Amino acid sequence: MSMDMIPEPQSTLDNPARRVMLKGGAGAVAALGLMQMSPAALASSHSKVPEFAQWKRIEDLIVHSANTMETVRGAIRSGVITPSPTLFVRNNLPAPSASITENMDNWEVSFEGVKNPRSLKVSDLKKMGATTVASVLQCSGNGRAFFPHGAGGTQWSVGAAGCVMWTGVPLKDVIESMGGSVGGMRYITGTGGEEIPAGIDPKTIMVERSVPMAALENAMLAWQMNDEPLDLAHGGPLRLVFPGYYGVNNVKYVKRVAMTENQTEAKIQSSGYRIRDIGVKGSAEQPSMWEMNVKSWITGPLETANTGVNLIYGVAFGGSKSVQKIEVSLDNGQNWQAAQFVGPDLGPFAWRPFVFKTNLKAGEYRVVSRATDVDGTAQPRERFENERGYLHNGWEDHGVTIKV
Template sequence: MVVAGRIHRRHFIIGAAGTAGAVVAIGANGVDAPALAQQTTEPQNGKALPEVVSWKDPDAVIVHTELTVETKRDKIGTSGITPSTELYLRNNLPSPSEEAVANRDSWEVSFEGVQNERTMTVGDLKRLGIETVAAVLQCSGNGRALFDHEASGTQWSTGAAGNLIWSGVPVRTVVEALGGVAAGRAFMTSTGGESLPEGIDPQTVIVERSIPADIAMERAILAWEMNGQPVPLAHGGPLRVVIPGFYGINNVKYVKKVAFTETESDAAIQRTGYRVRPVGVSGAPDQPSMWEMKVKSWVTHPLVDQQSGRIQIFGVAFGGNSAVQRVEVSTDGGQSWREANFVGPDLGSYAWRPFVLPVDLSPGTYTITSRATDASGNVQEEVTEPNHRGYDYSGWRRLAVDVTVT
C-alpha cells in the first residue's frame, strides 16, 4: 500500500540572485522541427538526442534512452499546445527509415473486418475527409518514478505527456466508405509498421493494439498532421492512429493495418503487456488494459525557490475521457485548497487546460500541488495504488513540489 502521508516531490533550488529569471515557465514557441535542426543536440543532462529527434530543443528535454525522451517539467508552457520540439518520445521499436516519409501520400494501410476490404494510401484517405482534434498524448508509464517499488521501464516523472492538435480522417468515415463494420467485430485492432527484429516470434514484439470498436467509431482518427505539420517520423508519421482519451500505446504509429476483429490481438503487447496488475503478478488477458486515461493535473511553476510576495502558480489539467471542469491548488500539502483559473481557450474534452492561481506567500517552505475534477465528477486521486509496471500514476500527493520562499 502507498503511505498517504509520505510525499514524493522534486525540490529544485537555484541561487537567489538568479531566481527571478530562471523560474518562469517557458511557453510554447511554435517553432517547427526543421528550424532547430542546426542547434546543438546535447541536452543539459549530458546525453545526446537520438538521431531521429535531433531537431528537438535540447534544453527542454531529458534523454533517457534512444527510444525515450522526456519533457522537462518547467518547460510545459501556458499556451495549451506542446511544440513538437519539446514533446516527449516513447517508441517500443526503432522508427522505420526515412523512406517511410519520402512520399507520405503513398503510404499504404489495409482495412479488414469491414464489408469491402481493401488497401488505401494516405492520398486516398485525404480525399475521404478530415477532422481536427486537440488531445493529450500520454505514456502509460508517466509518473512511474513516483511509485515506491522499482518498476522496470523508463523512470518518467511528469514529462511523458503533451497536448497536441491532430488532423486526419475519422475512422468512421473510412468505415462508412467501405460499407460498414462486419458483423460480430467487437474491437478495432491497429498494427504498426516498424521493422521487426529477425529470428524471433513477431507476436512477441509487434506493436499491435486493440480497443473497443464502438470507441474507435466514435472518436478515432487516422492522423497525418500534428500541430499543423506532417506528423514527424519519430512520432508516427506518415500516419498514426489517434484515440483521444486513451493512453499513448493505443495510438499506434506507422499504422499499416486497421482491422475490426472479434477478439483482442494475440500480440504480447496486448495479451500480457500494458495490463494493470498487483506488484509481482504476471500479465494476463483478464487484467485491465491500459486504455482510458484518468483525470490528472500537476504544477509546472514554481519549481524552485522564490522571493516573497505575489507568485503565479501554473500547471496543466485534463480529464482523460471527460472534459476537465475544475482545478484546485494547495500550498500546504493538501490541507486546504483554492480554486484556480483556466488560462486560454477551451480546446475540447480531450485536451489539457493550463491553469493559474496568484498567491501572496510570505517567507517559509510550501508544499504546492493541484487536484483536478472532470465534468463527470471524477476527482483526481490523492494516491495511486502500486501496480507491477508502474502504470497510470495520477495521485496529487506525490506530484507535489516543495518551494522555499525567502
C-alpha cells in the same frame, strides 16, 4: 517477460524478468538496436538525442534511451499546445527508416474486418475527410518514477505527456466507406509498420494494439500534428489516434487497421500494459491501458519563489472527458483553493493550463493541484499501487516543494 519493457534498455539491469529475456534473446535485441546505449551512458548524459529526433529541442528533453525522451517539467510552462520540438518521444520499437516519410502520401494502410476490405494510400485518405482534434498524448507509465517499489520501465516523472493537435480523417468515415464493420467485431486493432527482424516471433515484439469498438467514435488516422506534416518521431506518415486513450494505443506508422472479434495476441496487448498487483505477471485477464484518467500537475514554479505575489502554473485534463475544476493547495492538501483555467478550451481531450495567484511569505510550501472531471471524479490523493507503475494520477506525488 513483460513486453512493454523491451525498448527500455536502461531498465534491463535491475529487472529480473528482463534479465531472463536478455539471456534468451540478446542477439535479437542487439539486432534491433535496443542495446545501443548503455545505462551508464544514458545516465551520464542528456544530450544523446537519437538520429530520428535530432530536430527536437534538446534543452526541453531528458533522454532516457534511444526511444524514450521526456519533456522537462518546466518546459511546459502554461502551454495550451505543446510545441512539437518539446513533446516527449516514446517508441516501443526503433522507428522505421526515415525514407518512409519522403513521400508520405504513398504510405499504405490496409483495412480488415470491414464489409469491403481494401488498402488505401494516405493520398486517398486525404480525400475522404479531414478534422482536427486537440488531445493529450500521454504514456501509460507517466508518473512511474513516483512508485517506491521500483516499477520497471522508463522512469517518467510528469513529462511523458503533452497536448497536441491532430489532423486527419475520422476513422469512422473510412470504415463506413467500406460498408462498415463485419458483424460481431468488438475491437479496433491497429498494427505498426516497424520492421521485425527475421528469427523473432513477431508477436513477441510487434506493436499491435486493440481498443474497444466504442473508441471508433473519436478515432482518426492522422497525417499532421500541430499543423505540420507528422514527423517520423511521432508516427508519420500516418498514426492511428484515439483521443482520450493512453499513448500506446495510438499506433505509429500504422499499416493495418482491423475490426476484430478479439484483442490481438501480440504481447504488447496480451501481457504488456496490464494493471496488476506488485509482483504479479501480466496477463490478458487484467485491465488494459485504454482510457486515461483525470490528472493535473504544477509546471512552475518548481523549486523557489520570491516573497510576495506569485503565479503558480499547471496543466489539468480529464483524460477521456472534459476537466471541470482545478484546485491548488499550498499545504499538501490541507486547504484547497480554486485556480483559474486560462486560454481557449480545445475540447474534451485537451488539457487546460491553469494559474493560481497567491501571496507567499517566506517559508517552504508543498504545492499540489487536484483536478475534477466533468463527471465529478477528482484525482485521488494516493497512487494506485501496481506492478508497472501505470495510471498514476494521485495528487500528492505530483506536488512540488517550493522554498520562498
